Amino acid sequence: MITLVSNSPTRQKILREYQIAFQQVSIDFDEESIASIVPKTFAYEACKHKLERALQELGSDCAILVADSVVSVSSCMQRKPKTKEEAREMLEKQSGQEIAIITAQILKTSKIEVCDISQTILKLQEFHKIDLKEYLESSLWQGKAGAVMVEGFHSKYIIKQKGLFSTALGLSVEKFLPFFAII
Known part of the structure; x- marks a missing residue:
């Protein structure tokens, strides 16, 4: 059985859909302690520190x-x-643009340690103001990197996708399936 160290209901849902036996736990970890402003580096550092804390x-x-x-x-x-205004600013920068969702993940057992950093690039249409207002009011953006919800709000605005949808959801599960099978 896998111990998923995450508060994410989306990651939990992905593992369930793939019928991976898991338990979900959360740990205290302060992402503010990571100094990097480089997206891939930040995701990897956050992942690495979460693993250290989990161990x-x-x-x-x-x-x-x-x-x-x-x-x-x-x-x-x-x-x-952290706030609705900050979410609005992020979403306005995304509207009509190309965005990259970068997911870092590490699986560690007593026998193996596997790390993956993947990205999915989405080309988005411009967001309709009414949709944007409703999304912000819904609070569904909370807890989402960049306030991005590819399975919800963003879905109807995706023009083109390059990369795995699961990466955009926050867990590139397909990349770890061979390793889950040997646990």
């Missing part, structure tokens, strides 16, 4: 899966917005 709290006898995602718009990193 301290859970030990090394279980299979631990950690992941972190960030959004990049014109090479500028977007993390989880």
Whole structure:
């Protein structure tokens, strides 16, 4: 059984859809301690620090899966917005643009350690103001990197996708399936 170290209901849903046996736990980790402003580096560093923290709290006898995602718009990193206004600013920068969703993930067991950093690029149409207002009012953007919800708000605005949809959701599960099979 895998221990998913994440608060994300989306990551939980992905593992369920693939019928991966798991338990979900959360750990305290302060992403503000990461200094990098380079999206791929930030995602990897956050993932690495989450794993270190998980090993301290859970030990090394279980299979631990950690992941972190960030959004990049014109090479500028977007993390989880803290306020509705911050979410609005992020979404306005994304409207009609190409965005990259970068997901880093690490699977660690007593026998293996596998790391992956992937990105999915989405070309978006301009957002309709009414849709944007409704999305912001819904609070569904909370806890989402860049306020991006590819399975919801963003879905009807995607013109082109390059990369795995699961990466855009926050867990590139297909890349780890061979390793889940040997746990």
